Amino acid sequence: xxxxxxxxxxxxxxxxxxxxxxxxxxxxxxxxxxxxxxxxxxxxxxxxxxxxxxxxxxxxxxxxxxxxxxxxxxxxxxxxxxxxxxxxxxxxxxxxxxxxxxxxxxxxxxxxxxxxxxxxxxxxxxxxxxxxxxxxxxxxxxxxxxxxxxxxxxxxxxxxxxxxxxxxxxxxxxxxxxxxxxxxxxxxxxxxxxxxxxxxxxxxxxxxxxxxxxxxxxxxxxxxxxxxxxxxxxxxxxxxxxxxxxxxxxxxxxxxxxx
Numbered sequence: 001x002x003x004x005x006x007x008x009x010x011x012x013x014x015x016x017x018x019x020x021x022x023x024x025x026x027x028x029x030x031x032x033x034x035x036x037x038x039x040x041x042x043x044x045x046x047x048x049x050x051x052x053x054x055x056x057x058x059x060x061x062x063x064x065x066x067x068x069x070x071x072x073x074x075x076x077x078x079x080x081x082x083x084x085x086x087x088x089x090x091x092x093x094x095x096x097x098x099x100x101x102x103x104x105x106x107x108x109x110x111x112x113x114x115x116x117x118x119x120x121x122x123x124x125x126x127x128x129x130x131x132x133x134x135x136x137x138x139x140x141x142x143x144x145x146x147x148x149x150x151x152x153x154x155x156x157x158x159x160x161x162x163x164x165x166x167x168x169x170x171x172x173x174x175x176x177x178x179x180x181x182x183x184x185x186x187x188x189x190x191x192x193x194x195x196x197x198x199x200x201x202x203x204x205x206x207x208x209x210x211x212x213x214x215x216x217x218x219x220x221x222x223x224x225x226x227x228x229x230x231x232x233x234x235x236x237x238x239x240x241x242x243x244x245x246x247x248x249x250x251x252x253x254x255x256x257x258x259x
Contacts, residue, residue: 032106033145039067040110048072048086050184050214051253057083058248062115066108066151070143071133073151077115079195079204081154084188084251085132089176093139105129108151117150121199130156130209132187134169154189155198155205159230165209167234168224172213181217186251188212212243212251219257 039045045067046052054072057063062077070093072086107118122129132152138144146152156165176183189206196205206228214221221240226232240257244250 032104033142035068035108035110035146035149038069038110038146041065042067042072042074045072048088048184050216050256053253054086055084055186055249055251064111064115066110068133068143068146068149068152069140070138071147071152073132073149075111075115075151077112079189079191079206080115080117080121080201081189081204081206082132082151084186085152087133087137087185087187089137089173089183089185090181091177091179094137094173094176097136097138097141097144105148105150105153108149111151116201117153117199117203118201119150121201121203122153122155123199125155125198126158127155127198127205128158128161129153130161130165132189136169137173137185154209154228155203156209157228157230157232160226160228160232164232164234165226168211168226171234172211175213175215179215179217181215184214184216184252186212186214188247188251190247210243210247212240213237214240214252214256216256221252221257 042054042065048071064075064077066073066075070087073082074084076083105119107116129150130153131147132154133147135144135147138147172185188210190208190210191204192207195207197203198205208225208227210223210225212221212223222237223240223243224237225243225246
């Protein structure tokens with residue numbers, strides 16, 4: 001007597017499972033953006049800066065310029081973080097995208113391993129991976145995926161990142177949505193001489209963060225200055241001149257400011 005079954009044989013089930021694994025592996029890999037062909041010089045993405053002129057920081061070793069679709073980064077191989085990130089925002093481009101489930105943090109392969117942070121550095125460090133160019137500012141899915149580059153991150157107090165700093169980012173977006181022209185934003189990190197480091201690669205923790213906002217239509221500029229600590233609160237901004245005094249850097253070209 002013979003019996004028939006509607007269930008597929010075990011061999012067919014195994015082959016089907018292998019096919020599904022092969023088919024889904026490339027999709028998982030493609031979740032990480034390919035930034036290898038993006039420009040590596042501010043001269044190739046000058047539009048992120050007011051007057052198309054990047055700020056001139058005091059010379060130091062192991063600085064690298066990186067361009068992304070919606071922001072530019074000056075990265076330090078000594079701190080293994082950005083020193084600043086520049087954006088050009090407008091009401092037509094800012095925000096409006098939901099974070100994609102496929103968005104993943106990644107190390108930018110354009111940076112040498114000896115100069116960059118790795119995912120493991122942040123694990124169990126007590127600090128969050130704090131975006132300098134916020135993912136919420138991005139105008140395309142590709143730009144949002146790129147914003148999760150570790151070259152766009154600093155070790156940030158977790159409560160500060162989700163609290164006062166998040167409110168400053170949201171307030172900046174609201175301002176951009178009301179502005180009549182382009183708004184240039186520079187977000188920077190300030191490091192103390194004895195700044196702590198995290199991870200095997202010694203990623204340096206900034207003592208302060210700032211967000212400089214410049215309205216090209218009104219030629220007004222101001223900055224949010226924040227200590228990188230849990231108890232920090234969002235207070236009134238400081239003047240551009242005060243930011244220059246505290247950092248020792250002219251962040252905007254002189255002709256961009258009101259006279």
